[in-house]
Amino acid sequence: MEEIKRMQENLLLIRRTVGWSAAEFGERIGVTRQTISNIENGRNKLNKTQYIAMRSVLDAEIESCPTDTEMLKILLDVLIDNPDNYSEEMRKELADKANLMVPGILVGSATREKVSKEWMIVAATVAGATLFPPSVAVLGAVSVSAWLRKLTKKNKKTKE
8 A cells, every 4th residue: 555655665754753752652552662663664564454554543643732733734645645635746845845844843942732733824834825725624534534534445347
């Protein structure tokens, strides 16, 4: 699945956006810090089970902390879930801007909420109206779990 590959490619940024160390993220999904590090560095391949665990933990964080996870929601949409809705140049620029801002979260010099709000302003200047497609603007239970339905959907042949 392409989403799994994209998650592996962007995992370091996604994890840092939430403000978790590799050990904290690993503990939340039931793996070691070394496993997270190996996935981020491409030494291990992210598998479907790990992807589902990661997305579940990230979705739970989004649901429990909606005011400080705006950046995470947008990054998941732009980089993982719906990259085709954005140009490659826009995806790169948004990721670059996020990479410049998230270190403050990890070192404690800025709160996740403050960085997320500042990034949203920067991101809006980069992406404009395309930054807020319906899949991101409406974040109910249906849209949060859309990635899971897509991942687990079986190819069904229609009977004629």
